[in-house]
């Protein structure tokens with residue numbers, strides 16, 4: 538470490554204090570961020586880093602996007618929280634804009650992604666009993682191996698990641714897991730009691746796993762034919778990341794239910810939503826589901842501005858064009874410290890050759906060169922820059938990766 542002792546002590550002091558007073562449910566990289574703007578963040582020592590993680594795609598629009606800050610600041614002057622016990626003058630505008638973006642009728646606003654997933658499961662079960670006619674408490678949901686849908690007790694119960702799942706049982710029944718990318722396996726798992734198929738169109742946490750082309754369309758067809766809801770968890774894959782508004786758009790697939798979160802809050806506050814047509818989401822009746830903060834006017838103001846940023850399609854086109862560029866540049870690294878690369882828009886999983894080191898070690902070396910990435914599942918690093926990144930910045934970041942891999 539070449540930093541001056543006084544400043545170095547500053548970083549260490551913050552990290553030590555966190556160790557003492559924050560539960561150890563994360564193992565953060567040794568950087569203490571104090572400021573952010575666009576694709577760049579600055580640490581407490583004044584060192585700048587290019588953010589290639591974007592808070593797991595919650596920062597698709599970058600840090601402190603001016604249009605989003607404007608929406609927040611305007612709303613802060615008016616009102617922030619009402620609860621759904623009353624109407625507020627922002628929720629309807631947000632919901633109608635988001636429903637239009639999704640081509641659906643109704644929005645159920647929540648806060649975190651896991652809440653959107655839980656809500657989607659509740660809606661699917663209620664739909665199964667009230668519309669499809671599944672016998673009480675018999676409804677099942679088909680999920681995919683390698684899934685990541687959040688951290689609540691029900692959700693971790695159908696994860697196959699021991700770190701996410703072990704010692705948190707007993708697990709909720711009613712879930713069947715099949716291999717990801719295999720539509721026939723989904724069909725084989727469907728019974729008359731199946732309420733829904735819940736999948737990520739691209740598995741983010743698993744390492745940006747892109748299913749074979751045709752998978753989503755086949756799953757759509759299977760769900761329709763079997764009267765089963767298709768629930769797409771687009772919490773990480775959606776809202777421009779893959780060069781389309783939704784990852785399902787890559788196969789022109791329209792799910793019955795969209796689960797949205799992360800970037801929906803503009804990187805400012807947690808905003809999530811379940812979006813579906815009235816024949817599905819309409820099954821929920823007053824009093825059956827809710828959230829103290831869901832649909833609050835501040836969140837709605839930010840969410841509306843997020844939808845407006847996406848309505849022009851400009852960011853999606855940008856992500857698509859830059860994504861092709863990223864794919865080409867990362868492809869050049871295969872065989873040079875990289876064993877495989879998977880790219881969808883501005884989203885990439887890069888498998889690191891164990892001879893070079895672990896994903897964590899590569900992330901640490903990139904940190905020292907001013908680039909922030911996060912490893913996942915040992916050998917993979919995930920690259921997901923804010924969609925506002927410039928081509929020159931992207932090239933610079935990939936060049937840092939090339940240098941790190943060259944050792």
Ligand SMILES: *Cc1c(COP(=O)(O)O)cnc(C)c1O
Pocket residue numbers: 593648649650651652654685686687688737741742770771772773774798799
């Ligand atoms: C992050 C994520 C979630 C959970 O979102 P939280 O806001 O962390 O609860 C659910 N599904 C997917 C696909 C995610 O990437």
